[in-house]
Structures are given as C-alpha cells and as structure tokens.
Amino acid sequence: MTATTRALPDLVGGADTHADTIHVAAIDRLGQDLGDTEFPTTAAGYEAALAFLSALGTVTVLGVEGSSSYGAGLAHAARSAGIEVREVTRPDRAHRRRRGKSDSIDAYEAARATLSGRADAAAKLQRIEAIRALHNSRRSAVKAGTAAMNQIHQMLTNSPDTVRERYRRLAGKALVNALAGSRPAVCSDPVARAVLTALKALAKRHQFLSGQAEELARQLRELTRVANPHLLSLRGVGSNTAAALLITAGANPSRLHSESSFAALCGAAPVPASSGRTTRHRLSRGGDRRANHALHTIALVRMSNDARTRDYVNAQRHKGRNDPEILRMLKRAIAREVFRSLTRDLAPPQLADLRPLRQSKNITLTAAAAAMHTYITKITRTEKGTFPDYDLAQRYRTWLQAA
Known part of the structure; x- marks a missing residue:
C-alpha cells in the first residue's frame, strides 16, 4: 500500500516591507502561525519569498504593507504568479503599543489583517x-x-x-x-x-x-x-486633471464603493452650514486636495466653455445662490460623472469615422472649420484623436452626415 500524500493547507501571507529587506509570514485559515523569514528586495529575493510561502501551503492571498512603495516589487511578483494582493495599512499606535513591534510581528499582523478582512483594498497598480x-x-x-x-x-x-x-x-x-x-x-x-x-x-x-x-x-x-480613455472624453477633463483623479482613485480603491464616498474622498460632499432661518451647505474642506483641485478646474472650464453649464449657473444665481455654493454643486455633479467613468469601464465616443466621412464628401478642412465656427487645428486634432473635443465631434458628425 502506498502512503497518501498529505495535502498542503491554504494559507494567507503577510509582508512587512523596507528599503533593503522584506519580511514575509504565513498563517492558516484559523490564524495559526506557520512560519516567517526575511529576504532581500531583489528579483531573486521576491522569488525566494514566494517559494517560501508556497512550501508552507497554497497561497490564496498576500497582504503587503506599502504595495506602492517598498512593497511594489513583491506585489508585482506575486500578481505575476497569480496570487491576489491586498494593500495593508500601518497599524495604529495603540495596537502597536499592545503587541510590540518587529518585522516578524508586523508581517504576521499584515497576514491577520488580510485574513480578517480589515485589509480589503486591492493593491495599488503599477x-x-x-x-x-x-x-x-x-x-x-x-x-x-x-x-x-x-x-x-x-x-x-x-x-x-x-x-x-x-x-x-x-x-x-x-x-x-x-x-x-x-x-x-x-x-x-x-x-x-x-x-x-x-x-x-x-x-x-x-x-x-x-x-x-x-x-x-x-x-x-x-x-x-x-x-481610462472614457475619463478624457468628459467635458473639461484634460490629461492633468484625469491623472489627479486616477491617482486618487488608485490610491484609495476601498473608498470607491459609492458615489457619495468618492465625493467625500475628493472633498466635494456637501457639508451642512445652516443656522436659524438660513438653510445652506458649504464646500467641504476635507478629502484629497489634488482631486478637489481637479474637480474645481473642470468646473471652471465648464463654466466658461459649456453652454449647458452656463445656463445652469445663471439659473442658480437667479435663485440667490452665490458662486461658492454653485461651485460646490457643480463639483458634486462632476464627481458623480467621474465615479461612473472610473467604475463602469465605459467606452469613449468613437472618432475614427470623422476623417473618412469628410474625405468621402470632398469637404476641405477649411470648409469644415468655417461650418463649425472653430479653428482648422481643432478639427484636425479631433479627427486624429490627439486633443479631441467630443462635443464638437458630435456636432461635426451630424453636420457631415447631413452635408
């Protein structure tokens, strides 16, 4: 009779990362310690760390502290090996005073935070x-x-x-x-x-x-x-503001579960500021200030260049609202649009048909620009998709089809 091979258990890994070393630890599904050790922050070190964890069992998920800084290399190696990686935040000071601090303790704590669900955010993407x-x-x-x-x-x-x-x-x-x-x-x-x-x-x-x-x-x-090509198709969103919003979303994936949480993250959630007979809200002073600045920039661009936004602003002014209140409302609406673009994997409007459609009707760029009341360079950039104006593209396509 041949001896049966004992199956290795499923385990959860944790990693405490530093500039020159990483300390990895493993626990089973019951939270019992299985082993820990230290490795250098090199490609060979990452491979050895994953091999160490795999020798203890089947790694289902790995919690990494600092997945976008010192732990970026380990997180990338783990993802390449098909292991799910979670972002682990630093424990609060009260917890560290109770448990003490060492690389081994922090690695086990990262694993336990992942097992318990406290570390539920996906690791930041490179x-x-x-x-x-x-x-x-x-x-x-x-x-x-x-x-x-x-x-x-x-x-x-x-x-x-x-x-x-x-x-x-x-x-x-x-x-x-x-x-x-x-x-x-x-x-x-x-x-x-x-x-x-x-x-x-x-x-x-x-x-x-x-x-x-x-x-x-x-x-x-x-x-x-x-x-996110769709994000750039939103009115007033350029590469700089899109980058700021993508950074905020990528650094805080656990806070993208609803429109309101994303608005709060960007400092665009309404804050009550009522007193007596006055009922109003003010701008939030919290959240990620770069994301808030990106929303502010988009709102200003729309107020100056978008006819629908100008009509909305004028209507709100007639109701007695001042500019800070109107900006708050615009930023909250823009945050709603951005949230949908970030979470729904939407496709941007197509532009590839514009140039062939114009050429098929023998319309010159000069004639197209004159009909659209814009510059030739703007028509060219929209056709090529380098700096497209998607509102112009919609009007341009309608005009070309009717020409």
Missing part, C-alpha cells in the same frame, strides 16, 4: 504609480518654471536702465527667447553684464523646464488614455 510619477514630476517642473519666470520679472524691475529698457516691452515666451539669445559679454557696464548673465541663465532654465514639462505631459496623456 500603472497608477507610473501616472503618479509623471504627474508629480510635471508639477515640479511647472512650479520651478514659474519660479524662474517670477525671478526674471523681479530681476528686470531692478536691473540697470540699459537692460530694463531693452526688454520691458516683451512678455512670456518672447521675453524668454530674447533673454536666452542675449550676449552679456558685449555689455561694457559690469553691473549690466552680470545682471544680463543671470537673466540669460534663468531664461535658459525656463526653456529647459518648459520642454521637460511638455514631454512629461505628452507621456502622461498617453498613460491616462490607456488607463
């Missing part, structure tokens, strides 16, 4: 982290470029007359290009030469940062289009 990296890098480039431009204007104000009079009538890109192409060495006055040298350095810095921001914005636009 695609969202890529968007976060590009978004943050672009923001810093734009901020540094603005600081350089402010320095240029301040320095020109205090510069010698020969320098100030030469450049005072220029502004924006023309000023930067003129300063970047200047020749400080020809100035006979040493003070003017030094100031112009500094201005030239600032102008070249601004040019470099502007080019860097444009390249990062291009890459960010491609990633956001892949991540």
Whole structure:
C-alpha cells in the first residue's frame, strides 16, 4: 500500500516591507502561525519569498504593507504568479503599543489583517504609480518654471536702465527667447553684464523646464488614455486633471464603493452650514486636495466653455445662490460623472469615422472649420484623436452626415 500524500493547507501571507529587506509570514485559515523569514528586495529575493510561502501551503492571498512603495516589487511578483494582493495599512499606535513591534510581528499582523478582512483594498497598480510619477514630476517642473519666470520679472524691475529698457516691452515666451539669445559679454557696464548673465541663465532654465514639462505631459496623456480613455472624453477633463483623479482613485480603491464616498474622498460632499432661518451647505474642506483641485478646474472650464453649464449657473444665481455654493454643486455633479467613468469601464465616443466621412464628401478642412465656427487645428486634432473635443465631434458628425 502506498502512503497518501498529505495535502498542503491554504494559507494567507503577510509582508512587512523596507528599503533593503522584506519580511514575509504565513498563517492558516484559523490564524495559526506557520512560519516567517526575511529576504532581500531583489528579483531573486521576491522569488525566494514566494517559494517560501508556497512550501508552507497554497497561497490564496498576500497582504503587503506599502504595495506602492517598498512593497511594489513583491506585489508585482506575486500578481505575476497569480496570487491576489491586498494593500495593508500601518497599524495604529495603540495596537502597536499592545503587541510590540518587529518585522516578524508586523508581517504576521499584515497576514491577520488580510485574513480578517480589515485589509480589503486591492493593491495599488503599477500603472497608477507610473501616472503618479509623471504627474508629480510635471508639477515640479511647472512650479520651478514659474519660479524662474517670477525671478526674471523681479530681476528686470531692478536691473540697470540699459537692460530694463531693452526688454520691458516683451512678455512670456518672447521675453524668454530674447533673454536666452542675449550676449552679456558685449555689455561694457559690469553691473549690466552680470545682471544680463543671470537673466540669460534663468531664461535658459525656463526653456529647459518648459520642454521637460511638455514631454512629461505628452507621456502622461498617453498613460491616462490607456488607463481610462472614457475619463478624457468628459467635458473639461484634460490629461492633468484625469491623472489627479486616477491617482486618487488608485490610491484609495476601498473608498470607491459609492458615489457619495468618492465625493467625500475628493472633498466635494456637501457639508451642512445652516443656522436659524438660513438653510445652506458649504464646500467641504476635507478629502484629497489634488482631486478637489481637479474637480474645481473642470468646473471652471465648464463654466466658461459649456453652454449647458452656463445656463445652469445663471439659473442658480437667479435663485440667490452665490458662486461658492454653485461651485460646490457643480463639483458634486462632476464627481458623480467621474465615479461612473472610473467604475463602469465605459467606452469613449468613437472618432475614427470623422476623417473618412469628410474625405468621402470632398469637404476641405477649411470648409469644415468655417461650418463649425472653430479653428482648422481643432478639427484636425479631433479627427486624429490627439486633443479631441467630443462635443464638437458630435456636432461635426451630424453636420457631415447631413452635408
């Protein structure tokens, strides 16, 4: 008679992650400790960690603390191996005072949080982290470029007359290009030469940062289009605002279970501010401020460019509501649209038929732009889908079909 092989139990894994090491632990379905050990944060270390857990049983789920930072490599390796990965938040201080702290304790605690359901959020995807990296890098480039431009204007104000009079009538890109192409060495006055040298350095810095921001914005636009093309089709949503909303949603997947929770996450939920005979709500001051700023930007774009939004704003003003109240209502409505786009995997409107339809009827871009009361470049970008205007696309298609 041959001996039967004992089946390995199902287990839940946990990982405490650091810059150079990861500590993994395993527990069974009853919460009993099965084993733990430490591995380096290398590809071989991640493979060895998963092999260690698999030797103890069948890994059903792995809880990782810091799945978007120190634990990103382990989370990616686990997903590639077909293991479900959960995001584990850091235990509160009161719990740590009771249980103590060590890498082994934290790894077991990550596993128990996953088993109990306290860690129920999916691990953050590397695609969202890529968007976060590009978004943050672009923001810093734009901020540094603005600081350089402010320095240029301040320095020109205090510069010698020969320098100030030469450049005072220029502004924006023309000023930067003129300063970047200047020749400080020809100035006979040493003070003017030094100031112009500094201005030239600032102008070249601004040019470099502007080019860097444009390249990062291009890459960010491609990633956001892949991540959620429908989000970019919403009125007033650009690659920058879409990136901010995708980052907020990707970092907080457990808070996307309803429209109201997402609105609260973005600081767009109504907060009661009534007193006496006055019944009103105010803007929320909580939530993710970058997501709130993205909703604010979208609302401002719609207020200036969208006819339906302008009509709505005028109607609310006639009812006696002020601009902050109207903005709050707009942001809440936009949050509802964004939530549907983030959670329903909607397809964006199709644009590929516009160019063939126009060419089949021998209509030039000039004639199309004149009929749509817009620029040729806007028609071209909408046809190609590079910077599409989806409202224009709908009107454009209707006009082409009737032409």
